Structure formats: structure tokens, C-alpha cells
Amino acid sequence: MADPMKIRASAKDGITEVKVLMSHEMETGQRKDSSGNLVPAHFITELSAEHNGKQVLAAQFGTAVSKNPYLAFKFKGGAKGDKLAVSWVDNKGDKRTDEVQIN
Amino acid sequence: MNMQRREALKAGGGLGLFGLLAAAGLITPGQARAEWNKSAFDAKSIEDTLKALGATGAQSSTDIQITAPDIAENGAVVPVGVVSALAGVEAIAILIEKNPNPLAASFMLPAGTEASVQTRVKMGQTSDVIAIVKAGGKFIMTKKEIKVTLGGCGG
Amino acid sequence: MSTRLPAVLAAVGFGLAGTAIAQGSTMDEIAKYREMLADGNPAELLELKGESLWKTPRGPKNASLEQCDMGLGPGKLDGAYAQLPRYFADTRKVMDVESRLVHCMVSLQGFQYEDVTRQWFSRPGKESEIEALVTYIGGKSNGMKIDVPARHPEEARMAKVGEYIFYRRSGPQDFSCAICHGQDDKRIRLQDLGNLTTQAGAGMAMSTWPSYRVSQGAVWTMQRRLIDCMRQARWPEPKYLSDSVIALQVYLQKTASGTVMQTPGIKR
Numbered sequence A: 001m002a003d004p005m006k007i008r009a010s011a012k013d014g015i016t017e018v019k020v021l022m023s024h025e026m027e028t029g030q031r032k033d034s035s036g037n038l039v040p041a042h043f044i045t046e047l048s049a050e051h052n053g054k055q056v057l058a059a060q061f062g063t064a065v066s067k068n069p070y071l072a073f074k075f076k077g078g079a080k081g082d083k084l085a086v087s088w089v090d091n092k093g094d095k096r097t098d099e100v101q102i103n
Numbered sequence B: 001m002n003m004q005r006r007e008a009l010k011a012g013g014g015l016g017l018f019g020l021l022a023a024a025g026l027i028t029p030g031q032a033r034a035e036w037n038k039s040a041f042d043a044k045s046i047e048d049t050l051k052a053l054g055a056t057g058a059q060s061s062t063d064i065q066i067t068a069p070d071i072a073e074n075g076a077v078v079p080v081g082v083v084s085a086l087a088g089v090e091a092i093a094i095l096i097e098k099n100p101n102p103l104a105a106s107f108m109l110p111a112g113t114e115a116s117v118q119t120r121v122k123m124g125q126t127s128d129v130i131a132i133v134k135a136g137g138k139f140i141m142t143k144k145e146i147k148v149t150l151g152g153c154g155g
Numbered sequence C: 001m002s003t004r005l006p007a008v009l010a011a012v013g014f015g016l017a018g019t020a021i022a023q024g025s026t027m028d029e030i031a032k033y034r035e036m037l038a039d040g041n042p043a044e045l046l047e048l049k050g051e052s053l054w055k056t057p058r059g060p061k062n063a064s065l066e067q068c069d070m071g072l073g074p075g076k077l078d079g080a081y082a083q084l085p086r087y088f089a090d091t092r093k094v095m096d097v098e099s100r101l102v103h104c105m106v107s108l109q110g111f112q113y114e115d116v117t118r119q120w121f122s123r124p125g126k127e128s129e130i131e132a133l134v135t136y137i138g139g140k141s142n143g144m145k146i147d148v149p150a151r152h153p154e155e156a157r158m159a160k161v162g163e164y165i166f167y168r169r170s171g172p173q174d175f176s177c178a179i180c181h182g183q184d185d186k187r188i189r190l191q192d193l194g195n196l197t198t199q200a201g202a203g204m205a206m207s208t209w210p211s212y213r214v215s216q217g218a219v220w221t222m223q224r225r226l227i228d229c230m231r232q233a234r235w236p237e238p239k240y241l242s243d244s245v246i247a248l249q250v251y252l253q254k255t256a257s258g259t260v261m262q263t264p265g266i267k268r
Helices: B003-011 B013-021 B037-041 B046-053 C004-011 C023-038 C042-057 C097-107 C113-118 C129-139 C153-167 C179-181 C199-208 C222-231 C242-255
Strands: A006-012 A015-021 A045-049 A054-061 A070-076 A085-090 A095-101 B064-067 B076-084 B089-096 B104-108 B115-120 B127-135 B138-148 C086-090 C093-095 C186-188 C192-193 C211-213 C218-219 C265-267
Touching: A006 A095, A006 B046, A006 C042, A006 C211, A006 C265, A015 A045, A015 A085, A015 C153, A045 A070, A054 A070, A054 B064, A085 C093, A095 B104, B003 C086, B037 B046, B037 B104, B046 B089, B046 B104, B046 B127, B064 B127, B076 B127, B076 B138, B076 C265, B089 B115, B104 B115, B115 B127, C023 C265, C042 C129, C093 C153, C093 C242, C097 C113, C097 C222, C129 C218, C129 C222, C153 C179, C153 C242, C199 C242, C218 C222, C222 C242
Parallel strands: C211 C265
Antiparallel strands: A006 A015, A015 A070, A045 A054, A045 A085, A054 B104, A070 B115, A085 A095, B064 B076, B076 B115, B089 B104, B089 B127, B127 B138, C086 C093, C186 C192, C211 C218
């Protein structure tokens, strides 16, 4: 099972700033393991962020996004206590959703 | 996270993320976007990537800034941000010219989301990083060279 | 001495900084790079993972680590890292955070020593529970001052041993820790080497470990840092959790005492 994300969302002057760290290997499919075999590609492909259920960002990733992907973005609106959820799915169908309250 | 939603997420095998989210009631179907753009991520040249993104002919513009250090200590983790002051930015893409597949990530910004995203990418070697922005239906781009002191391929 | 260092380092294959690119601006850009990574330090994920490892009942005894005594009493983690290594009456040993943690995993959770220490550091595709737990424990001392006065006779003895090891020259290159870390303003490959013999230098170093190492894409614990430095000194590598490594930590933490902890750090 995928490990939790770390999400920080803070509202200030009418703008909410979101910073997300995801726990994922983001294997390129080009790395060899210690016995010389290629490690199959395993990476997050799609991500979505929702503020109180309304989408505020959609992203698509390739294998060039770093291990343990980081993402920061900003949107208008959002108040302390509102819900901010981030979901991702990877190329093997693993997925994860985490939710925080904006502070 | 409520149980029902988790079940829905679990149940949705081949739906793709946005199908799943719609099924889980997390987003309304109207918000669901395109499937993962395989041809763009598989493209091996800037030209082919632009084509797959529908961005052929993107004009160079000073209305986009790439925020990144000039030098990255480790190519496996290179912070790259893209900011634009233009109104009506709908999408942003980050390309690494010298990577085997240039497209690293693309972002779709619903109305109300600022044209400001930051992520971290892998770079096999010193290369131009290209940011493409779609605003008001038009594509524009800018680039910045980032030097890499330690190659980052293979993760 | 000061002219000898670059020669010695060049001799063992360290590239010294700054021929191709102007060093000042390079240092600025590297600082900018690290700053951008510090906001959203990848180590914060390990901290989360460490927290769940700490709180989840595991092992043959199906116990969590919440009764583990890191020096301030069972389950008391706030400030514990900043006061380690210290003497523990139950084991009659001076222990650092890692040896104490392993002790708890063995005694409370019933794991075999060999099993818990096998993956004492991570490799690509292989996570290390110890790294995650130490990162979590380190974070619980943030904002607190390092406080290792080494007053207990055993702690005082270990501090002395550590100091002795720090200055002792040995190995095929006749290296000591002090050759690389005993002066101000030394640097190897754009990495400032603090003077670990001063409170400021040791403080800057010790207060930021465990640290995410950009060049490794992984968090390193202090055991790993020191064992790797012994390798760099061309000394025989000590075993994980060796007394020599703990002694060096007592010496360094004692020197660093008074510095406010800020982990996980971010380093080359």
C-alpha cells in the first residue's frame, strides 16, 4: 500500500498555497538492480487536487518527475478549515488520496 | 477519508484517475480531463512533444518565468517552477530538452488557479528546461539552461 | 598544515572546488538549489513513515515502540534526540539514538538484532525502517538545544575516547578527522567543511542530522555519516553501532551543546 502524502495548505490574503510531497519511487524503467535486471517503470501518471470537492489542479507526470514527487501551486479562495484533497494514480493502478484542512 | 469513497476508488480498475474521482463523487464528471497523454510522454524530441501537446509553433515569450537554480547539485532532484503573469492560463508543461523523453509533467489549471506551479524533475545532463504555457487558447514558451553537476538518470 | 590539506585531498582523488566556474556565484546557486529543496524536504515523508512505525504494534511481541525509553522515560521523545548519546542504566552502556532504538526494537518488539539492523540504511528500492524512525525521533527535538554535558563518568570517558579518535592519525593515508574537520573555511567539492572542534562548527553540523543528502537522494543518520567519513579517511570501516562511532558522537554532541536542533537537514 502506498505511504501517505504530506500536504500543507495555507490560506492568506485570499490565496491558498498548497505544497504536496508524495511517497513514490518513480522508477524510470531504465535503472538496473544489483543483479543487472531492469527495474520496471513504476511512476505516478495522474494527479488531482480538490478544494471542497472542486478541482483546483490536474497534473500528468512522466518518469522524469523525481522520486517522492513534490508539487506546489496556488489558487484563489480557500479558507481556514476548508478541505483540500489530493489524489494520484500510478501506471500500475496503485492509488492514494489524502486530505487536509487548510490552515 | 470516508469508507465509501475509498471503496469507490478501489473498485474503479481501468477508469483512470479522473474517471475514478468522478465515480467517487470527488469531482463532477464535467471536471474530468483527458487520459494520460501517452504520445506526448513517449515523444523523443521537442518537436514531437509539442505536436502531441497540440502546441506546435509555440512562440517564445517573456511572459513566462522559469524559477530554478542555474546549477543543480544532483540531476535526480532539480527544482523547477513556472510562473506567468498572463491572464487565463489553462495549462503548463515542463520539458527537459536533453532527456530521452523531454516531457516531464503537464498541469491543467481550472479557472481560479494561479499560473504558478513548482515541481522537481530528473535531468540526465546539463540541458535547457522549456516551459510551455497555454493562455487564452494560445501556446507560448520560454527556456532556461540548468547545469547539472551529478547526472540523475536511473532515479 | 593549511597548505597541506589540498595536496592531501587531491592525492586521494577529491576534486577541489572552483576552476571552471567562478566559485562565488556557484556557491550562491548551490545555496539557492538547497533552499528550494529545503521547502518540502523529501525527508519529511520519512518523518511521517517513522511516526507510523513508532506507533504501530509490530514484531513477534506485537508491540509498538511507544514504551521505548530514549533517555527521558518510556515514550518520552520530545527533546530526547538532543540529549543523546547518554548512559543507560538498564544496559550499562552509553548509547546513541540508533543503538537505543535497535535495543527497543529487540527488547520491546522481539525482533532479532540481525533482522532489524540488516537494512540500517536504504538502497534504491529498499527502504530502511531505522532511517525513518531516526528521522521521526530527530524531529521531536526540533527547537531544542543539544544538551550532552557528558557528566556521567561513562559519558565523560566516551567523550574522551571520541576526542582521541578525532585527532588520532592512522590508516594508509595517515588521516585523522581533524585533518578534514579541524580548521575553519575548508571545503571539498563545494561543500563547506565546518570546523567540528568549535561549538559553532560542531553545532551547525550536529543540529541538522539526520539529513537528506541531495547527492544520495536519501536521508543519512549520524551513524552512516560517521562510518562513511571513516571510509573517506581510509580507515577500516567499523561495524554499525560500534562504540567508536558512539564515542565520536558524544564528543561532537558535547562540543555542539547549546545549538538549537533543526532537522531533517539538507546537505550535499
